Amino acid sequence: MTTDGTSGKVVRLGAGMAFWGDSVKPAADMVRTADIDYLCCDHLAELTMSILAKQKAKNPGFGYTRDVLSLLEGVLPVAIEKGTRIITNSGGANPDAAAERIAELAKDLGLTDVKIAVVTGDDVTSRIDDLMAQGVPFANMDNGRRLAEVRERLTHAAVYTGSEGIVEALQGGADIVVCGRVTDIALYLGPLIHEFGWAWDDWDRLGMATAVAHAAECGGQATGGLYAGGWQDVDGLEELGYPIVEVAEDGTGVITKTPGSGGRVDVGTVSEQMVYEVLDPHNYLTADVTADFSGVRLEDVGPDRVRISGVTGKPRPETLKVNMGYRAGFVGEITFTYTWPDVYAKAQRGLAFLKKRLERVGFEYSDELVEYLGHNSAWGNVIPEPDDPDRTELVVRYAARCADAENARKVFTESVPLYNNGPAGVAGVGTRPPLKELYGLWSSLIPRDHVQQSVRFITV
C-alpha cells in the first residue's frame, strides 16, 4: 500500500466514533469492509466528563460512556479476527469500570485471549487541594479568576493527557486500549508513534500527523456531513462512511472513507473540517506537540481521496490543560406557539403574562433569554423583530438560569395558565419538560510533571 505520492509503510486508522451517542454502524461496517489497522473512537466532548462524573458519584460502577458496549458488540469479533486494534476514550470518568464491562462483553461474545489495557492518570479530582498546596493555582485560563469561586461546586477535574499511555499499552500487546480524558488527537497519534517509532521530540512528524488526525477525529464531518459548500451534492448521508486516514512515515496522509459507503471526501469537505474548532492555526496545542496548521495543503488524489500535507510542529507545551466541571444551577425553559393574526403582539403579551406571574411567585434567576424559534433562535437580536403582521405563526422560547431546581421549575408551572388565561391563539405549551442541570467548565493549566499516566492490563 502507498499513500499516493509516498512509498513505504502506511498505517491505516479509522474513525469509529466522534461523540457520545454517535451512530455505531459506520464503525462496524468499516472494520468489516475496510482494511484498517486501528479503530480510533472519541466519545468525549467538553461537557461529557461532567455528566459521567455525576453518574459515577451515583453508582461507582458507572461513569464511562456506555455506548462503547454497543459499539464493541458489533465490532469486536471481526476486529479480533482481523487484528484491528481499538483505541477508545470511552473510559471517561471511570476507565477501570469500562474495561471490566468490556472484558465481560468479550467473554459473552465467546472471545478468548483478548488483551485490554486501561490508561489512567488524567483524573486529578481527588488531588486538587494537594496540587494547590504544591503551588498549582488552577486559575481560569480564559479570565484569570480564582478557583476558590467554584471550588465547592467542582464535579471533576480531568487533564487532557497525551499519547504516552496508549503507546505503552500497544507495546504491551493490547487489543483494546481504554482511556479516560486523553486528547482526541492522542487516539490517533498513539498508534502512529507505536508503529513508526517516532521520537517524542520529532515535532514536524508529530505536528503533521496531528493535522491528519484532526481531519478524521470528528467522524462524518469530514466525509460530507454538515458540508456547507454543497450539501445538496452529497449523496448517501443516511449511510455516511466514516473517515479512514492512511498515514505515511513522514506523518502526511490521505483521508478517505469506507468503500461503498455514502458521503464524499474531497478538498471541499475536508477543508471545512481543517478549520473546525481550531483557534490560532500557527499554534494548535495538544499534549504531545504544538502543531502549525497555517501551511496545510489539501489535494484531490483520487475518488474520495484527499492528501493532507504542509504541516509542521514545534515543542509541546510545558503545561497541560485541565478541564474541571462545576455545578452551575438549573435551566427553567418553556416554548409556546402563537398563530396569526398579530403573532408578535400576542407573543409579547404572553411573555409579559409569564413574567408577571413569575414575579408574583418570587422567581429568582441570574440570566434569561427570549428566542423566537424559526426567526432568531440562531442569531439572536442581530435579526430584526418578527413584526410582519401577516406572519402565520411564532414559537416563543423563554429560558432562565436559576441557582436551584425549585426556581427553575416555576418557569413551566407559571406557563401552564397561558392555555386558558392568556392572549388568544396559543398552542403547544406541552407537558413538563425534564429539568436540565447546568455544568460550568473551568479550564486551567497544570505543569506536566504533576501528571503521570499509568497502564494496567486485563486478559480475557
Place this chain on the structure above:
Amino acid sequence: MTTTSTTVRRVADIAHGRSGDKGDVCNVGIVAYDEGGYAELCAHLTAERVKEHFGDLVRGTVTRYEMPNIRALNFVCTGALDGGGTLSLRSDHLGKVMYAWLLRMELPAEVAS
C-alpha cells in the same frame, strides 16, 4: 446608489464555512471557493468588520488568522457563546451555525453585466 441594476452579493457567493466551540470561544472558519474569492475575503473580512457584523452575539474580541493554502480565514471570537456550550441558554449553544451568519454578510456590490 447608481441607476444601473445591482445584485446583493454575500460572502456565501464566494465561500463556505464551519463553526464550533471551545468553552466560551467560537471559531468561524470561512473557506473561499477559488483564489479570487480568497483575495476578496482577505480584503473585505477584516476582524473589525466581522466583529461588527456579529453584534451582540460576540461580546469579546475577534481575531483573524489566515490559512492561505486552503484559502481559509479563521475568526476566533471570544465571549461568543453566552458563557460557553455547557452554560449557554441559546438554542445554538455550540455555535454550530454562527458560520452561516458570516456567510450572509454583504460584500461590496458588483455591477450586473
